[in-house]
Amino acid sequence: MPRVVVDVMPKPEILDPQGKAVQGALPRLGFSGVLDVRQGKRFELEVAEVSDAVLADVHRMAETLLSNPVIESFTVRVEDGQPA
């Protein structure tokens, strides 16, 4: 079954407290070398078939339901049906 992935991330200019919290924890766990961390959401939508109409629908879902366009940006891409 084809899968459409919607990745929703905070816009670069928006403060990302979750990302900052993760970044702050890394040195305490002995990790170094990570300059920045941003955390967002990943949606995997299983669809019967992939067509321009379905992708247009997914874009509208992303704009209206899956993301907050004021503070988030999203990307839509088709992935093969393999489990992530």
Place this chain on the structure above:
Amino acid sequence: MPRVVVDVMPKPEILDPQGKAVQGALPRLGFSGVLDVRQGKRFELEVAEVSDAVLADVHRMAETLLSNPVIESFTVRVEDGQPA
């Protein structure tokens, strides 16, 4: 700056209430054709350079901090530095 992306998703056998909530809302918003929705987390880690050691570190971060291995699985991949 190279970026490493960690995608964390609920394991297939684990109930995904957030995904079910989104799936339930789609028909009410006039969307059809989506058979299943799963929601997870996406982390973008900016690193100074990508090496085997850095990727091994990121895997350990994913196992210990970014995911709960009991109910979640994760994938790690390198992305070019373009904004998502």
